[in-house]
Amino acid sequence: MSDIAEFFYFSGYAWFVWGSYGVTAAFMIAEIILVIRGKKSMMNRLARMARLNNSTNE
Amino acid sequence: MSFKNSVIWLYFSSPKNFYPLAGKMIPWFGALAAVFTIIGLYISFVLAPSVLSDQKEYYVIIFIHVPAAWMSMFIYIIMSMYAFIALVWNIKMSEMMATALAPTGAMFTFLALWTGALWGRPSWGAYWVWDARLTSELILLFLYIGFMSLQSAIDDPRRAARASGLLAIVGVINIPIIYFSVRWWNTLHQGFSVQPAQTQQLMDPSIKWGMLALAIAFWMYTIAIVLMRVRTIILERERQTSWVQELVGGKT
16 A cells, blocks of 8 residues: 555544544634635625615715 | 723724724734644644554544644633623623634534544444533533524624623533543543643653644634634624724725
8 A cells, every 4th residue: 555545544544533634624614714704795795785875875 | 900001901892993903913823823733733643653552543533632622611711701701891892702702612612522423433432422521511512502592592782792691601610520520520531631740651742742733723723713703793793883884885
């Protein structure tokens, strides 16, 4: 077995080890994406509301 | 606290002043998180021994399991401290910080349980047992979920903060229970991972450094993501103020 394959095989414990590290990484990356998206959509929503206010005031 | 310090604290307890400060801090903490993640993973997978006494190769789960479990408890303590400050001194920024911390705390609690299950299976033969340590950590997850659902169930943000803050403060009792559960009860879960004196020599020092590096990485990550989330919360809660109006609609 090549070194890389051996590394991923993890002496047969691949599911436990990569299941732990993979899910942890996936959650953290997902959280970053969700928070950035949430901020963007909040900015857009508030900008829309501001435009609406401006147009009704004029 | 000196007069100058109190003035600084007062200044940044205003959402208007905290918003830009948080924005400046995010990239720094994000970069630190990345650096410590690389260091931590290098120690865990390259420098640390491949087996730990009777634990075989799967023990590398320790490097995320232990830091995630620490974070789940640290974040809860910080969250309830903010909730307490918000309740007693009625500081809005504190309410928002408590709200921003909860999802990340819940995530680390889930990850501690998840990685623990995947570690328990090869070492104990079971993904889950109703052990004192595991059960109290599961209760912690429910406390986070309760805190978040209470907030989304109450429309008025001030009332929501008060109700959920009270829940957070009462729930602090669970933290020492989690921490000392391995000593108070005869549990299947092993004892303290980082412990004083005697048994310490048994563990290769690189294992401790790996856990420490990834714990710091999780801390830096938490600070960065919570500051990002609190900025969105500030925008929503302060949307009627002139500074937010200017920020979002400045171009018109």
